[in-house]
Amino acid sequence: MSLPHLISRISKCTKLFILSFLMLINFSITKAQGGKTQILDEAFKSAKERYFSFSFESRDQLNQLSKIISIDKVEKDKVYAYASRADFDNFFNTHLDYELLDHPNTFFHAEMFDSKLKKTYAWDQxxxxxxxxxxxxxxxxxxxxxxxxxxxxxxxxxxxxxxxxxxxxxxxxxxxxxxxxxxxxxxxxxxxxxxxxxxxxxxxxxxxxxxxxxxxxxxxxxxxxxxxxxxxxxxxxxxxxxxxxxxxxxxxxxxxxxxxxxxxxxxxxxxxxxxxxxxxxxxxxxxxxxxxxxxxxxxxxxxxxxxxxxxxxxxxxxxxxxxxxxxxxxxxxxxxxxxxxxxxxxxxxxxxxxxxxxxxxxxxxxxxxxxxxxxxxxxxxxxxxxxxxxxxxxxxxxxxxxxxxYGFNGRITDLETGDPIQAKIEIDGHDFDESFVLSNQDGYYYRPIKAGLYTLNFSADEYESVSKTNQQIADYDSKTINVQLQKLNTGIEENTISKIQITNPVHNHTLHIISSLNIKQIKIYSILGQLIYSSQYNTKELQIDIQNFRPGIYITKLEFSNGEHIQQRFINP
Ligand SMILES: [Zn+2]
Missing domain, CATH: 3.40.630.10 (Zn peptidases)
Structure with a gap:
């Protein structure tokens, strides 16, 4: 970077500071680090984040920079970005020429709606x-x-x-x-x-x-x-x-x-x-x-x-x-x-x-x-x-x-039991980079897609896959394709696999669980892993009062009479 640029950029600094900075970079590389600290001190003395701009040289460089600062937008070859002090410290090491800008909030003054004045809110505050x-x-x-x-x-x-x-x-x-x-x-x-x-x-x-x-x-x-x-x-x-x-x-x-x-x-x-x-x-x-x-x-x-x-x-x-x-x-x-x-x-x-x-x-x-x-x-x-x-x-x-x-939708169920299946729905010769969809816990799937003629493949673990060819769809149209999958002979008896239903989000502060097998134990954890609740049971239906839980997402771990475990999340509104 050139010195005139450097000086214009730090225009808010005192002359004394500029002088000492010039002396530092002239005489010692180690002391130039001190200069960097001073520039950072100055730039972040009254703000936790700064807005700035710089010109970039290549898309590769931009890609690297986007991992160390927060790029806001790019206009022609000019980048506008935000940085915390730690981000800016990293950016500084690139030696790119930059210009510190006023934060977009600098000259903003909004009049706030005040409900205490008993006015009706009109969406203009x-x-x-x-x-x-x-x-x-x-x-x-x-x-x-x-x-x-x-x-x-x-x-x-x-x-x-x-x-x-x-x-x-x-x-x-x-x-x-x-x-x-x-x-x-x-x-x-x-x-x-x-x-x-x-x-x-x-x-x-x-x-x-x-x-x-x-x-x-x-x-x-x-x-x-x-x-x-x-x-x-x-x-x-x-x-x-x-x-x-x-x-x-x-x-x-x-x-x-x-x-x-x-x-x-x-x-x-x-x-x-x-x-x-x-x-x-x-x-x-x-x-x-x-x-x-x-x-x-x-x-x-x-x-x-x-x-x-x-x-x-x-x-x-x-x-x-x-x-x-x-x-x-x-x-x-x-x-x-x-x-x-x-x-x-x-x-x-x-x-x-x-x-x-x-x-x-x-x-x-x-x-x-x-x-x-x-x-x-x-x-x-x-x-x-x-x-x-x-x-x-x-x-x-x-x-x-x-x-x-719009698009394809439907339900995927087990041919023999009629139970819903969480399956993968993939468009043949079309999907890649994880663009396929999955059916939800009730077996329903939804696949938005542009008008065309497609083949849909339906697959799930332990089931025989099914293909539906020549499926025509138009824009602003929906088409329901329900599919039944047949279980491969895996030797696992259906009735030894537990299935649970949890009302989610929870209603009336009561966690309600219905299970196909006897529940032996339940533990409830916060998302940070703290154990909040633990109890032993021998029942297929549970109602637990969670009045005292804070709003948020929780993880419940269930153990069944056959030794099997299931983990599921629920929201406490
Ligand atoms: Zn944004």
Whole structure:
């Protein structure tokens, strides 16, 4: 780096500091390390994360850099990124020329809605934390027949990660695909949580009167988590969003903290944050068919993959649903909204590489279909503009949700007993990179796919595989293919294998378990492995009062009369 650059970059430093720095780098390499410390001290003296830009030389370099800093966006050859002090320390060693920028929250001042003034909320103000929590639980109070609200766990600072589950017959696990929307994993991308709250409001208030809403609520189990990083949003305290940060309370980017198909379990070199673990547990415990993670900082639909350049097996479907989103948003907005890139859409890594993002994690490890939605160029839009962004995105959000009802679906059962089978459904000559889907614990599967003629292969351990050839499907169409699989002769008697049913999420603070074999012992652990409950039984049906358990995800381990063990997760709302 050149000295003039260096000096302009550290313009806030005192002359004395610059002088001493020049002396240091002139006279000793060891002392230049001290210079680095001083630059870091200066850059991070009043901020836990910094925003900066630099020019990159090659895509390879960008890929390496994306493992040590959090890239926000790339415009031409200019990269905008965030770093904690530890990240920046690593970046510093690359000797790349950079420019420190004002954090996007620097000049932002939002007027907060104050429920204590007894005004009615009109979606044109930002919410304090307590009001956000109250609003979420109020949805469930107002619409108990179609909405449940619960916490999937707490953040580093103890705030709740709340989810609204919306569906008809809310108490029953029906033959419906599960869909997951989640917002604001980056705490300073302000519009996203408000749009998700409005979506919950729209679905609950319009159920019974709006045709599309009826269809969505009746045929999908919709899960919405408006705020995935509350510690980031409320970094300045629970009563303001003015000092929101991208990172969580440990200065870690949660959307770089997931296991990555290419870069392993810890692509960012950091342990899984408690928030990351809660979302991983949720993905483990549920069976999401489609999902989206919403962001701000650009206006574009970003579809898989982010980590490698090989296209997704369903690349044509991804382009189709991404264009549908962008086209719909363009239709409901002024010229210029979501029309950059390829008419509003981009392949992830074509834009810039992300390692450890939730999108690739959900797609690769959970056979889900998740894309990344960038909903506003400005991360900090003024509160009065919030209703506009809802108007731009409302119909597009509904249409993407509706896509989960299309494609192949059906139920896979045992030919002799009729019991559901957790099987693998693979499209012949089409699926690769884990793009196949699995049937859920009730045997139901859902396979969104672009119009075409396909052969479906159904397989499961200890069963004879089945193929269904020449299956034609159109866009905006669904086709049910139920399959019965015949057991291979393995010598295992059906009645020696235990089967259990757990009501999940738990109702009325009572864990209800029905088993095909006598349960001898049950142990319940927190997700961090603490034993919370243990008892001996000799029964096929159990009801355990868990009134005193904190909201969150738990692991139950059961031992049966035949010595067999089963482990299952459940959510205590
Ligand atoms: Zn983001």
């Amino acid at each position: 930002y919410l304090m934390y307590e009001d956000y929590v109250d609003m979420m639980y109020q949805f469930a109070n107002d619409y108990p027949a179609i909405c449940q609200v619960f916490s999937i766990g707490q953040t580093v600072e103890g705030r709740e990660l709340l989810v609204a589950k919306i569906s008809d017959n809310i108490d029953v696990s029906e033959a419906e695909p599960q869909f997951f929307y989640s917002g604001q994993i980056h705490g300073d991308e302000l519009v996203t949580s408000i749009l998700m709250l409005r979506l919950i409001d729209y679905l609950t208030t319009n159920y019974g009167t709006d045709e599309q809403v009826n269809k969505l609520v009746n045929s999908i189990e919709i899960w919405i988590n408006p705020l995935a990083n509350p510690d980031g949003l409320y970094a300045g305290g629970n009563t303001t969003v003015n000092y929101a940060t991208r990172f969580n309370a440990n200065s870690i980017d949660l959307n770089r903290n997931f296991p990555d198909p290419e870069d392993g379990e810890h692509p960012d070199g950091k342990s899984w944050q408690t928030e990351t673990q809660h979302f991983m547990n949720l993905a483990e415990a549920q069976h999401f068919v489609m999902s989206a993670n919403t962001h701000a900082g650009a206006e574009v639909v970003n579809y898989p993959w982010d980590t490698w350049t090989v296209r997704h097996a369903d690349d044509n479907w991804w382009q189709f649903v991404s264009h549908e989103y962008a086209d719909t948003a363009q239709f409901y907005s002024p010229i210029g909204y979501m029309d950059g890139f390829n008419d509003g859409i981009t392949n992830g890594i074509d834009w810039y590489p992300i390692n450890g993002g939730r999108q690739d994690y959900m797609n690769y490890f959970h056979h889900c279909r998740e894309f990344t939605l960038e909903q506003s160029t400005e991360k900090h839009i003024s509160e009065s503009q919030l209703p506009d962004y809802w108007d731009y995105n409302r119909q597009a959000l509904l249409n993407y949700l509706e896509q989960v009802t």
